Amino acid sequence: MHFTEPVYRNPYWPTWPLLEVTRGCTHNKCAFCTMYKGVRFGVAPMDEVEADLAEIATMTPHARTIQLLSANPLVLSFDKMAPILEKIREYLPDMEHVYAAGRVTDLRNKTVEQLRHLRELGLNEISMGTESGNDWTLDRIHKGYHASDIVEQCAKLDEAGIAYWHTFLNGVAGRSHSREHALHSAEIFNQTHPIVVGTGGLTLFPGTPLLADAERGAFDPLTEREMMEEELLFVENLECDSAFITHHTIGGAILTGPDFLGRKEQIVAALKHELEHADMDLLAWRRAQKQTL
Numbered sequence: 001m002h003f004t005e006p007v008y009r010n011p012y013w014p015t016w017p018l019l020e021v022t023r024g025c026t027h028n029k030c031a032f033c034t035m036y037k038g039v040r041f042g043v044a045p046m047d048e049v050e051a052d053l054a055e056i057a058t059m060t061p062h063a064r065t066i067q068l069l070s071a072n073p074l075v076l077s078f079d080k081m082a083p084i085l086e087k088i089r090e091y092l093p094d095m096e097h098v099y100a101a102g103r104v105t106d107l108r109n110k111t112v113e114q115l116r117h118l119r120e121l122g123l124n125e126i127s128m129g130t131e132s133g134n135d136w137t138l139d140r141i142h143k144g145y146h147a148s149d150i151v152e153q154c155a156k157l158d159e160a161g162i163a164y165w166h167t168f169l170n171g172v173a174g175r176s177h178s179r180e181h182a183l184h185s186a187e188i189f190n191q192t193h194p195i196v197v198g199t200g201g202l203t204l205f206p207g208t209p210l211l212a213d214a215e216r217g218a219f220d221p222l223t224e225r226e227m228m229e230e231e232l233l234f235v236e237n238l239e240c241d242s243a244f245i246t247h248h249t250i251g252g253a254i255l256t257g258p259d260f261l262g263r264k265e266q267i268v269a270a271l272k273h274e275l276e277h278a279d280m281d282l283l284a285w286r287r288a289q290k291q292t293l
């Protein structure tokens with residue numbers, strides 16, 4: 001198999017098979033991320049993709065799911081992506097779900113009709129590191145798009161029938177814009193139809209511009225308590241009929257089925273309980289141990 005480190009996969013998807021169709025990230029500019037800093041973006045040659053598919057077919061000939069690598073394989077044009085999906089079908093005829101990560105901007109170069117065709121070829125679930133629905137925050141962290149782009153591109157996915165995930169990056173606006181980040185993210189996500197909303201708290205990793213800004217006083221990171229308060233505000237205003245994942249609680253993650261609205265009161269109560277009872281020093285210590293996103 002051809003794999004270029006780092007290999008990041010969606011932990012909520014089956015761990016295998018994974019197929020490298022791109023390497024690295026086309027954007028590589030988000031102020032909180034160093035994951036692909038040392039990797040030059042590249043597209044895997046078709047003969048390598050095919051060799052890997054042949055190997056996967058030997059090991060798991062009846063595979064029904066597959067994750068495409070790496071950060072944003074969705075950037076591939078329709079003309080490049082469609083043949084890859086056709087090859088997947090050829091080698092893995094039982095394939096039902098092809099998953100890929102992507103940036104909101106990756107959808108701009110595809111029409112609804114092309115997206116629908118990709119879905120018919122098996123690409124039926126994508127996750128977008130959306131992070132925020134607040135324009136100030138999106139600019140501050142150099143995401144390279146605005147809230148209106150999220151709504152516009154997600155409407156195309158809805159029309160094409162491709163399911164998608166959003167992430168809310170809790171804490172990434174710092175103290176000055178925490179409230180706007182929470183409220184606008186909920187407001188923008190509410191205008192879309194994700195199957196999952198995931199949230200995770202910001203960790204300032206060595207080498208990130210955001211950590212450098214924090215060290216010179218140009219970014220005001222939230223405490224664990226403030227992050228939880230921001231998340232609570234986000235959740236209270238979120239109206240997506242989706243699954244919901246968060247890693248904030250001290251005992252582990254809150255992970256729901258596709259019934260966020262039905263369980264919203266419980267989730268709000270759980271977050272309030274954590275705000276009262278969680279050991280914030282322990283949460284801060286745990287965050288400090290994290291090595292990667």
Ligand code: SF4
Pocket residue numbers: 025026027028029030033034035036071103129
């Ligand atoms: S967060 Fe995602 S889009 Fe941004 S630089 Fe990292 S991998 Fe690329």
